[in-house]
Amino acid sequence: GLQARSPDQTLRQAGLDVSWSLRQLAQARAAAAADAQRMDARRLEVMAARERAELGDVGAADVLEVYLRFLGDADQAAQSQGVLALAWAALHRQAPGTWQMLSASSR
Numbered sequence: 001g002l003q004a005r006s007p008d009q010t011l012r013q014a015g016l017d018v019s020w021s022l023r024q025l026a027q028a029r030a031a032a033a034a035d036a037q038r039m040d041a042r043r044l045e046v047m048a049a050r051e052r053a054e055l056g057d058v059g060a061a062d063v064l065e066v067y068l069r070f071l072g073d074a075d076q077a078a079q080s081q082g083v084l085a086l087a088w089a090a091l092h093r094q095a096p097g098t099w100q101m102l103s104a105s106s107r
Contacts (some may be wrong), residue, residue, distance in 0.1 A: 014094070021091040028087040032080040039077045042070040 004012070049066040052058045 018091070018095050021087070021094055025084075025087040025091055028080070028084040032077070032084045035073070035077040035080040039070070039073045042066075042073045048069045 001092075046066050049063045051056060053060060053063045
């Protein structure tokens with residue numbers, strides 16, 4: 001059955017939960033940053049492909065292929081941003097006020 005927890009056990013568990021959420025947040029933040037950087041690089045690749053196509057160096061199919069890779073990276077970046085938002089929400093649910101504390105410490 002259910003056993004009553006002591007205040008120390010409850011605090012220890014809460015600390016573990018918040019620590020896990022912080023790790024999840026850090027991982028989500030790193031993934032989102034990497035995906036955004038990859039999308040920005042792909043955007044430059046699309047622009048370069050369009051310029052090469054205008055000069056006649058590559059065909060429309062080549063530009064389309066680069067653009068499709070960009071769309072895939074943009075989709076992945078959007079998903080990463082969603083995971084990051086969920087990680088923030090989970091942390092905030094466990095430790096209200098964490099956003100303000102973390103924001104203040106980064107200044």
